[in-house]
Amino acid sequence: MQDRSDPPNPTVIPFPSAPTPPGGGSGRGWKDLRARVLSALVIVPLAALCVWAGGVAYAVMIVLAMVGMASEWGRMFALSARSWRGVLYLIWPLACAAAALGGQWGGAFMVMGAAFVFGPALWAGQVAIGCAGVSLLWLRFMTHPGAGVVLFVVACVALSDTGAYLTGRAIGGPKLAPRISPAKTWSGSCGGLLAAVAGGAVIASVLPDALAGAGMRGAMMGAVMAVAAQAGDLGESALKRARGVKDSGAIIPGHGGLLDRFDGLLVAAPLAALISLGAAAGAAFWYVGLR
Secondary structure, three states: OOOOOOOOOOOOOOOOEEEEEOOOOOOOOOOOOOHHHHHHHHHHHHHHHHHHHHHHHHHHHHHHHHHHHHHHHHHHOOOOOOOHHHHHHHHHHHHHHHHOOOOOOOOOOOHHHHHHHOOHHHHHHHHHHHHHHHHHHHHHHEEEEEHHHHHHHHHHHHHHHHHHHHHHHHHHHEEEEEEOOOEEHHHHHHHHHHHHHHHHHHHHHHHOOOOOOOOOOHHHHHHHHHHHEOOOOEHHHHOOOOHHHOOOOOOEEOOHHHHHHHHHHHHHHHHHHHHHOOOOOOOOOHOOOOO
16 A cells, blocks of 8 residues: 555666677676775775674664665655655664564564565565565674674675676676666676685685685685575566666665665575574584584
């Protein structure tokens, strides 16, 4: 049910794609690279500081990200933040995170489930965003080394995204999923996978208390994180195409909204948290099976 005061869907775009340039590039070329680099120079140090600090700083960062992504999801479904339903929709992630931070992990999932009162489409957003947020809290506060584990997940997702961006624009070639996201190529997907594999191997090897074989295990889990991140990216692209929007928001220059930038984490973080349940008590999730 939709408030009569809710605005129409934002930023509707025509979907027939522009002619493909020679070499199979996306048509955008490198024009958004400068904005992406400048955004990274601000976001990466700030996020890294919060991850390292943990505690309140990290919790606030995750909660703000959850609320921001919920706002963007609601806006894609014409839910006005000025309506009472819109305000309640933004409060929901706060309740979910509060339950998790209070140690009520099961309660956090109950809060997500109760969001069905908003209807299936908006409920799906609360579940996707809630699972990612709760998983990132779990990985930081319930695994060891918490900061290193979060760094591993976030770095592998970022490396996959960056590797895919650079490789896809440098090489081009056949499209990965032209009906969902015309800019993505198979070369970019492979480049992102290799970047995450290399990053995962390095990070797992240099973290404190690294066990024998950490590099190989890190490489394998880096590949898993890359596949999950690319699945999340394609899923969000499919959602935007279905809703007729170009970007979920405009808060991050060169990327768009929070969902546009962190869509990979919506799949990668819950998967990492789930795998961590198979590792020795509190161990990094790439040590799954070692007890």
